[in-house]
Amino acid sequence: MSEQTTAAPGVRPATGRLRSANSTRAIHGQRRAFWLFIAPFLIGLVVFVYFPIAWSAFLSFFDAQGTVTPTKFVGLGNYTTMLTDKAFVSSLVTFSAFALLIVPTTFVMSLFLAMLVNRVRVARAFFRSVFFLPTACSYVVASLIWKLSIFNGVRFGMANTLLGWIGVEPISWLASLDPPWYWLVIVTARLWLQAGFYMILFLAALQNINPELYEAAYVDGAKPGWQVFRHITLPLLRPTSISVLLLCLIAAYQAFDEFYNLLGAVEYARPPLVYLYHLALGSQQNFGLGSAGSLILAAIIAVVTVLQGKILGFGKPGD
Amino acid sequence: MDAHQPTAVGYRRSVTDRIANGAGLAVLLVMTLLFLIPFYLLIRNGLASTKDITAPGWTLFPRDVQWHNLVDLFNDPEVPMLSSLRNSAIVAVLTTAGTLLVCSLAGYALARINHPHSNKIFYAVLATLMIPGAVTFVPSFVIVSWLGWVSDYRGLIIPALFSGFTVFLFRQYFLSFPKELEEAARIDGLGYGGTFWRIVVPNSGNFIAAIAVITFIQSWNAFLWPLVVAQDESAWTVQVTLSTFITAQTINIPQLFMAAAVSILPLVLVFVFLQRYLVQGVAQTGLKG
Incomplete structure (x- = not known):
């Protein structure tokens, strides 16, 4: 390409005409190639992402029980039903509480593990693998281990066995509302599953920090430990920290698997997706209400994501 | 004086370093154990009999391994x-x-x-x-x-x-x-x-x-x-x-x-x-x- 361009001024007019015919053909070829490359994805995006949302918006204005081609228009009825539905509103509260619990704990745990692994001199790859290994587990498998073994409410559950050794009566971890022990079960399961993932991100960032900065801080009299961490490490990790917080929050929005498998459909801890699942795919098959709920949730998430991006100075497209 | 200071500092630093490293390693080992517990339970319970699991007390590993579970x-x-x-x-x-x-x-x-x-x-x-x-x-x-x-x-x-x-x-x-x-x-x-x-x-x-x-x-x-x-x-x-x-x-x-x-x-x-x-x-x- 570049050779042709530099040669261009020297060529005679006849060749110039040929070139422009060539380049028109080239542009046609280019446009055709663009569509050929992008068409499979674009068609799928329209059919399986944009069209469902549009159809859902349509359904949300109809009484659509057990049908996806409804005839009874109800206007904003589904939206007012959902927004005044105590169960739906409480699911939004559950989900906010969950985000408040899981995001900071994951952040602290993954950063803590990354710093430990980063400074250890022996068997670093081994430790990294151990903390990363749960990434290979599904939420279903973790729920199974947590529900039926670690936090089994009967006497032979692991946590209850340990408590038994110090003379504490067995606790029914998932059924107890006061204190709400189920949060311990839910949060530790996800913490175990995802801490290693975020640890990898922090580890990569830590290894990019120039060691000379620490030496300079030492020479300037900064005490190793908290001072160095607070004034050197943490500021340098800022971009990664923001990524981790956002990714963690986005993952928390989608909480379904562990709630569904650990708690079923109990009313005291039912995040929106679990509620919508039972509404739209349970015996009611209420696609109208389910669609309205999905769209309300999507709108909330989109607003929060944009606001968060603005506040944290993140999320400009293309960088 | 000037020649001594770096070594003195270096020495002090290496002692605190060593303590910090030892503590770090100890914490890492504890975390490793905690993170491996779920995998341990997967294998222990998968190879046990129902009687082993529900028995009072904790059997660290099933007494007779039940390969036939598989x-x-x-x-x-x-x-x-x-x-x-x-x-x-x-x-x-x-x-x-x-x-x-x-x-x-x-x-x-x-x-x-x-x-x-x-x-x-x-x-x-x-x-x-x-x-x-x-x-x-x-x-x-x-x-x-x-x-x-x-x-x-x-x-x-x-x-x-x-x-x-x-x-x-x-x-x-x-x-x-x-x-x-x-x-x-x-x-x-x-x-x-x-x-x-x-x-x-x-x-x-x-x-x-x-x-x-x-x-x-x-x-x-x-x-x-x-x-x-x-x-x-x-x-x-x-x-x-x-x-x-x-x-x-x-x-x-x-x-x-x-x-x-x-x-x-x-x-x-x-x-x-x-x-x-x-x-x-x-x-x-x-x-x-």
């Missing part, structure tokens, strides 16, 4: 273990292959082929990143049921292929691909397709492997969408099967743990042999949320 699992007519493993394998492999194909082509077009609408399309892709896919499972199910793809591989696989995020990752990667290689290929007379398949793809092995590993794990572990779509037992993936028995009234605990152990085996293998790509994939996906 055989029973596959012979139990109540548990569709084999068919759900097969379903998971087919779905995960085809989802990975399809995602790589569709998303790499789109990412390449957005990165490297000029087109007046290129930006508009890119923004349409970015817009989907604001709304997590799981949130719109009701709308997606509506379309899939209208297409008649409920309890069908098509319903499990096809809607999962169009990941805006993966396209975004491929676009970012191709933007940093050395342009000179492509230009050389064009001068040699290769078109866009030829350049992509013969030059770009063969030189992007690491990145493609990283995305493949991540996609495979996500697909194998996916739960909500298979739960929604695979309504007939014959279409259950292994996650749906496990979940059904977690919530069932009558549970055979050892058998269920054995099933869970079997279900994570493929991913543990991926993890052991492809960890390099996995770590790279995680770093890639995390660079930009």
Whole structure:
């Protein structure tokens, strides 16, 4: 390409005409190639992402029980039903509480593990693998281990066995509302599953920090430990920290698997997706209400994501 | 004086360092134990008898190991273990292959082929990143049921292929691909397709492997969408099967743990042999949320 361009001024007019015919053909070829490359994805995006949302918006204005081609228009009825539905509103509260619990704990745990692994001199790859290994587990498998073994409410559950050794009566971890022990079960399961993932991100960032900065801080009299961490490490990790917080929050929005498998459909801890699942795919098959709920949730998430991006100075497209 | 100070400081530093290192190592070992407990329980309970598990006190490891739990699992007519493993394998492999194909082509077009609408399309892709896919499972199910793809591989696989995020990752990667290689290929007379398949793809092995590993794990572990779509037992993936028995009234605990152990085996293998790509994939996906 570049050779042709530099040669261009020297060529005679006849060749110039040929070139422009060539380049028109080239542009046609280019446009055709663009569509050929992008068409499979674009068609799928329209059919399986944009069209469902549009159809859902349509359904949300109809009484659509057990049908996806409804005839009874109800206007904003589904939206007012959902927004005044105590169960739906409480699911939004559950989900906010969950985000408040899981995001900071994951952040602290993954950063803590990354710093430990980063400074250890022996068997670093081994430790990294151990903390990363749960990434290979599904939420279903973790729920199974947590529900039926670690936090089994009967006497032979692991946590209850340990408590038994110090003379504490067995606790029914998932059924107890006061204190709400189920949060311990839910949060530790996800913490175990995802801490290693975020640890990898922090580890990569830590290894990019120039060691000379620490030496300079030492020479300037900064005490190793908290001072160095607070004034050197943490500021340098800022971009990664923001990524981790956002990714963690986005993952928390989608909480379904562990709630569904650990708690079923109990009313005291039912995040929106679990509620919508039972509404739209349970015996009611209420696609109208389910669609309205999905769209309300999507709108909330989109607003929060944009606001968060603005506040944290993140999320400009293309960088 | 001046000559002594650095050594004195260096000495003090190395003592505190050594203490800090020792403490760090001790904490690491404790965390390692904690993180391995779930895997230990998977194996302990999977190889135990129900009597061992429910006995008072804690047996560290089953006194007589019940290897037949594994055989029973596959012979139990109540548990569709084999068919759900097969379903998971087919779905995960085809989802990975399809995602790589569709998303790499789109990412390449957005990165490297000029087109007046290129930006508009890119923004349409970015817009989907604001709304997590799981949130719109009701709308997606509506379309899939209208297409008649409920309890069908098509319903499990096809809607999962169009990941805006993966396209975004491929676009970012191709933007940093050395342009000179492509230009050389064009001068040699290769078109866009030829350049992509013969030059770009063969030189992007690491990145493609990283995305493949991540996609495979996500697909194998996916739960909500298979739960929604695979309504007939014959279409259950292994996650749906496990979940059904977690919530069932009558549970055979050892058998269920054995099933869970079997279900994570493929991913543990991926993890052991492809960890390099996995770590790279995680770093890639995390660079930009």
